Amino acid sequence: MKRIFLFLATNIAILVVISIVLAVLGINSQGGAGSLLAYSAVVGFTGSIISLLMSKFIAKQSVGAEVIDTPRTEEEAWLLNTVEAQARQWNLKTPEVAIYHSPEPNAFATGASRNSSLIAVSTGLLDHMTRDEVEAVLAHEMAHVGNGDMVTLTLIQGVVNTFVVFLSRIIANLIARNKGTYFLVSVVFQILFGFLASLIVMWFSRQREYRADAGAAKLVGAPKMISALQRLKGNPVDLPEEMNAMGIAGDTRDSLLSTHPSLDNRIARLKSL
Secondary structure, three states, X not given: OHHHHHHHHHHHHHHHHHHHHHHHHOOOOOXXXXXXXXXXXXXXXXXXXXXXXXHHHHHHHHHOOEEOOOOOOHHHHHHHHHHXXXXXXXXXXXXXXXXXXXXXXXXXXXXXXXXXXXXXXXXXXXXXXXXXXXXHHHHHHHHHHHOOHHHHHHHHHHHHHHHHHHHHXXXXXXXXXXXXXXXXXXXXXXXXXXXXXXXXXXXXXHHHHHHHHHHHHHXXXXXXXXXXXXXXXXXXXXXXXXXXXXXXXXXXXXXXXXXXXXXXHHHHHHHOO
16 A cells, blocks of 8 residues: 555656646647657656655655664674675765565665665565675675666656657657547557667666676675575565566566566676676
8 A cells, every 4th residue: 555655646746846847947748849859858857857866765665674773783783884885895975774574585776866875685685695695785786876877777767758758749740630639649659659668778777787796796706696696596576566677686587678687697697707
C-alpha cells in the first residue's frame, strides 16, 4: 500500500509541477516548432528530475531502509567504515548508509548528486555474503555514485522523453485532420517512440553496470567482485519494480529491455580485465 501511495503521490506532484511551469512560461503544444520543443522538454525532463530529487526519500520509504546514524553493532560500524574509506578513494562525501530487511541479497545506490547519495544493503546480503563479497558490493555501488550514474541516467531519460513527445506531436500534426485524430495519432506514436527510446535507456543502464563492476574491481580487486556476483546467481530480485535498475542484481535476463546484463556476462567481462 505504501508503494502505491508513493507512486501516485510522485506522479501527481510531477503533473502539478509540469502544469505550473508550462503556465508560468506560457508554453503550449499548439505553437510552432520552437514552442513545441520547449513544451516537450518541460514534459520530458520534469518527471525525471523530480524522481531524481526525491529518489533517496522514495527509496527509503519503499523498502523501509534504516539509515545508520550511530552504529549499534560491530557489523554496522564495519559497514560505515568501509563506505567511508571507499568514498575517500573517490574524493567524495560519505554517502548515507542504510540497511533494509529482506531475505534476498541485494543492494542499491541512489541520490540527487555524487555528494548527496545513499547506499543501502539488504539483511539477506549481510547474512549470505562474506565480508570480502559485501565490500565488493559496496564498491560497486560506490562506483555508481562516483561515476554520477544517477544524474546521467536522469539526463538521458529526459532527452529521450523530450524527443518522444516532440516527434509524436510533429507526426500527429502532419497526419491528423482534426483534434480527435491528432490526439489518437500522437498517443500511438508516443507509445511507439517510447518503446524505441526505452531500448536506448536500457542499453546505457547495462553499460553502467559493466562500468560499476570495473570500478569495484579497481577498488577492491576483481576476484572479490566476481565472487560477489557468483553469490548472487539464482537469487530472485526483491526490490520494487521501479527500483530494479538501482539494485546490484536487478533484472538479469539477457534482453534489450533488461536494466542489467546477465550475471554470467558480467563475470566474463571481469575475468577479461
